[in-house]
Amino acid sequence: MANSVWVFAEVKDGKIKKVTFEMLSEGKKMAEKLGGDLSAVLLGQNVGSLAEQLGHYGADKVYLAEHEALKDYTTDAYSKVIAELIKANEPSIVLYGATVLGKDLSPRVAARVEAGLATDCTGIGLDNSGKLTATRPMFAGKAYADISFSDSKPNMASIRPNALPVSPPDESKKAEVIKVDVNINPDDIRTTIQEFIKTAGERPDLTEAEIIVSGGRGMKGPENFKMLEELADVLGATVGASRAAVDAGWRNVSDQVGQTGKVVSPNLYIACGISGAIQHLAGMSTSKYIVAINKDSEAPIFQKADYGIVDDLFKVLPVLTEELKKLKAEG
Amino acid sequence: MNVVVCVKQVPDTESAIKVKPDGSDIIKDDLKYVMNPYDEYGIEEALRIKEKFGGVVTILCMGPGRAVETIRTGLAMGADQAVQLDDPAFEGGDAFATAKALAEALKGIEYGLIFCGKQAIDDDLSQVGASLAELLKLPQVSLIQKLEIADDKKSATVHRQVEGGIEILKVSLPAVLTTQKGLNEPRYASLPGIMKAKKKPLDVKNLAALGLSSDSVGCAGSKSLITKYTPPPPRAAGKIIEGEGPQETVPKLVKLLREEAKMI
Numbered sequence: 215m216a217n218s219v220w221v222f223a224e225v226k227d228g229k230i231k232k233v234t235f236e237m238l239s240e241g242k243k244m245a246e247k248l249g250g251d252l253s254a255v256l257l258g259q260n261v262g263s264l265a266e267q268l269g270h271y272g273a274d275k276v277y278l279a280e281h282e283a284l285k286d287y288t289t290d291a292y293s294k295v296i297a298e299l300i301k302a303n304e305p306s307i308v309l310y311g312a313t314v315l316g317k318d319l320s321p322r323v324a325a326r327v328e329a330g331l332a333t334d335c336t337g338i339g340l341d342n343s344g345k346l347t348a349t350r351p352m353f354a355g356k357a358y359a360d361i362s363f364s365d366s367k368p369n370m371a372s373i374r375p376n377a378l379p380v381s382p383p384d385e386s387k388k389a390e391v392i393k394v395d396v397n398i399n400p401d402d403i404r405t406t407i408q409e410f411i412k413t414a415g416e417r418p419d420l421t422e423a424e425i426i427v428s429g430g431r432g433m434k435g436p437e438n439f440k441m442l443e444e445l446a447d448v449l450g451a452t453v454g455a456s457r458a459a460v461d462a463g464w465r466n467v468s469d470q471v472g473q474t475g476k477v478v479s480p481n482l483y484i485a486c487g488i489s490g491a492i493q494h495l496a497g498m499s500t501s502k503y504i505v506a507i508n509k510d511s512e513a514p515i516f517q518k519a520d521y522g523i524v525d526d527l528f529k530v531l532p533v534l535t536e537e538l539k540k541l542k543a544e545g
Numbered sequence: 546m547n548v549v550v551c552v553k554q555v556p557d558t559e560s561a562i563k564v565k566p567d568g569s570d571i572i573k574d575d576l577k578y579v580m581n582p583y584d585e586y587g588i589e590e591a592l593r594i595k596e597k598f599g600g601v602v603t604i605l606c607m608g609p610g611r612a613v614e615t616i617r618t619g620l621a622m623g624a625d626q627a628v629q630l631d632d633p634a635f636e637g638g639d640a641f642a643t644a645k646a647l648a649e650a651l652k653g654i655e656y657g658l659i660f661c662g663k664q665a666i667d668d669d670l671s672q673v674g675a676s677l678a679e680l681l682k683l684p685q686v687s688l689i690q691k692l693e694i695a696d697d698k699k700s701a702t703v704h705r706q707v708e709g710g711i712e713i714l715k716v717s718l719p720a721v722l723t724t725q726k727g728l729n730e731p732r733y734a735s736l737p738g739i740m741k742a743k744k745k746p747l748d749v750k751n752l753a754a755l756g757l758s759s760d761s762v763g764c765a766g767s768k769s770l771i772t773k774y775t776p777p778p779p780r781a782a783g784k785i786i787e788g789e790g791p792q793e794t795v796p797k798l799v800k801l802l803r804e805e806a807k808m809i
C-alpha cells in the first residue's frame with residue numbers, strides 16, 4: 215500500500231529484538247505524517263505469538279510468514295519472502311535493524327527490488343515531499359552524511375541499535391495479522407546451516423549492548439579480563455577489547471571495538487587500559503557516556519572521556535566493582 | 546580455481562576526516578590512501594586457494610587513477626592480474642550503482658568464487674557484496690572467518706561470525722563471500738613481488754569499454770545519494786576525577802554516573 219512504512223521484525227532466540235521496537239516507535243511517527251499505516255514483517259517458524267507485541271509498539275498490521283524453511287535465517291529464503299511481499303504491496307519505506315542479520319538481508323533485498331538503502335543510520339526522517347531521509351556515520355563516525363533517495367519506491371534504511379528512542383508500549387493496541395503464503399523450494403536455498411557454536415554467554419552483542427566495559431593492552435594478560443567480566447556482571451554489560459588485546463590473543467576477534475572491529479554506541483562505555491588510538495575512538499566515540507581508567511594522564515582517551523580516573527586499573531577496578539555491588543544491594 | 550577479489554582504495558585509518566565548510570564533501574587534499582583492510586583478507590584467502598588448487602587471482606577495483614597503487618599492492622602480494630574501472634562517470638555512486646559496474650566487469654572474467662570485504666571503511670556501507678551477489682544471482686555468505694573448499698570445488702564450508710557465536714554453513718559455489726578479521730593474516734608484499742607486480746596485466750576500463758550507459762552508474766545510476774556531510778557532534782570536555790587513590794575517586798565516579806549521567 216502506498217504511504218505505508220514497514221519494519222522488519224528481527225527475532226532472536228524466540229524474542230523480538232529491541233531495535234525492532236526502536237524502529238516501530240520512529241516508524242509510527244512517520245506513518246502518521248504520511249497518512250499511511252505501519253506494518254511489521256515477521257518471519258520464522260512458530261513466531262505468530264510475537265505479533266501481539268508488535269501491535270503494542272504501534273504496528274497496525276503484521277505480515278506473518280511462517281514456514282519451516284524460515285526457522286533459521288538464510289539469506290535466500292528471507293530475501294525471497296520479503297522481496298515478494300514488497301513487490302506485491304509496494305510500501306514506501308522499509309526499515310531493518312543494522313544487525314548482523316539486517317546487514318546481510320537488507321542489501322540483498324534492496325538490490326532485488328532496486329531500492330535505495332542507507333546502512334547503519336542514526337537518524338531518519340521525512341523531507342517536504344514525504345520521502346525518507348537518513349543520517350548515517352561514515353568513516354567510522356569521523357563524519358556524518360545526510361542521505362536522500364530516488365523517487366522510485368520503496369526507500370530503505372537499516373537502523374543502528376540504541377540510536378532511536380523507544381516509545382512505551384500500549385497493551386490495548388492490536389495489530390491485524392496478515393498470514394503470508396510462503397513458497398520456498400529446497401532449491402531456492404543455496405546455503406545449509408550445519409552447526410552453531412555458541413561463543414558468548416547470555417550477554418548482548420557489543421553492537422547492541424547498553425553498557426560496555428572494554429580492556430586494552432593495559433590489562434596485561436588474558437587472565438585479568440576476569441576483573442572486567444565481574445564488573446560487567448554487576449552492570450549487566452558486555453565486555454569489549456582494543457585491537458592490541460585481540461591481536462595479543464587475549465580476547466576473541468568478535469570482541470574488538472574500533473574502525474576495523476565493531477562500531478558500538480552504548481549508553482556507557484568504560485575503557486580500561488586503552489590509550490584511545492584514532493582507530494579505537496572511531497569505533498566508540500558515539501557512546502553517550504565514556505569513562506576512562508588509565509594510569510597515563512596524557513592518554514588521548516581522556517580527551518573523549520566524560521569522566522576519567524588517572525590511576526592503576528588494577529587498583530581501581532576491584533573498588534569500582536565493590537562500590538557498584540553495594541549500590542545494587544541497596545537497590 | 547579462479548578467484549576474483551573486489552578491492553577498494555580507502556583513506557588510511559589514521560586519517561583525520563575533515564568536512565568542507567559548505568558540507569559538500571570531505572577534504573581530500575591531505576588524505577593518504579590504502580587498500581581497504583577487509584579486502585586484504587580476501588586477497589590472502591584467494592592466494593591460499595590458488596596455492597592449493599591452482600588458478601588465477603584477479604583483482605577488480607573501481608576507482609580513480611590513484612587506485613593503481615592499491616591494485617599494485619595486491620599484485621605484489623601475489624594476485625595475477627587486475628581490472629580497474631576508472632571513469633568520472635563512476636564517481637559518487639551508491640552500493641547499487643557500484644555493484645552494477647562490478648557485475649558488468651565480471652562478465653568477461655571466469656571465476657569460481659568472489660571475495661568482497663565486509664565493509665569499506667570509508668563509506669561503511671556493508672552493501673556491495675550482497676548487492677553484487679544479487680545482481681549475479683549467486684549465493685552470498687557474509688562475515689566469514691574460515692573457509693574450506695570441497696575437493697570437487699562445487700561447495701564450500703564456511704564459518705561466519707554472528708551474534709553470540711559462530712555459524713557453520715555449507716554454500717554452493719560460485720558464491721560471493723564477504724571477509725572479516727580472523728579469516729587469516731594477510732601477507733606483506735615481498736620485494737620480488739613488488740618487482741613482478743609492475744609487469745602483471747592491468748586492464749583499465751572506462752565506461753565505454755564496460756558498455757554501460759552513463760545514467761546507470763555513478764550518481765546518475767544511484768538510488769540513494771549523499772546530500773550533505775557534517776562533522777560529528779562535538780563532545781563536551783570531560784572531567785578528570787581528583788582524589789587520593791580509588792577509595793576517593795571511585796565513589797565520586799559512581800556518584801556522577803548515578804546522579805549526573807543517570808547511567809546506573
Ligand SMILES: Cc1cc2nc3c(=O)[nH]c(=O)nc-3n(C[C@H](O)[C@H](O)[C@H](O)COP(=O)(O)OP(=O)(O)OC[C@H]3O[C@@H](n4cnc5c(N)ncnc54)[C@H](O)[C@@H]3O)c2cc1C
Pocket residue numbers: 429430431432433455456457458459470471472473474475476486487488489490491492493494497507508509510513525526527528558582
Ligand atoms: C589499519 C588499522 C586498523 C586498526 N583498527 C583498530 C580497531 O578496530 N580497534 C582498535 O582498538 N585498534 C585498532 N588499531 C590499532 C590502534 O592503532 C592501536 O594500536 C590500539 O588501539 C592500541 O590498543 P590499546 O589502547 O589497548 O594499547 P596501547 O595503545 O598500548 O595502550 C595501553 C594503555 O594502557 C595504559 N595502561 C597500562 N597499564 C595500565 C595500568 N596498570 N592501569 C591503567 N592503565 C594502564 C597505558 O597507559 C596505555 O594508555 C588499528 C590499527 C591499524 C593500523
Ligand SMILES: Nc1ncnc2c1ncn2[C@@H]1O[C@H](COP(=O)(O)O)[C@@H](O)[C@H]1O
Pocket residue numbers: 550551552553581583584605606607608640643647660661662663664665666668669670671672673674
Ligand atoms: N569501488 C569498489 N571497487 C571494488 N570493490 C568495491 C568497491 N566498493 C566496494 N567494493 C567491495 O565491496 C566491499 C564492501 O564495500 P561497501 O559495501 O562499500 O562497504 C569492499 O570491501 C570491496 O570488497
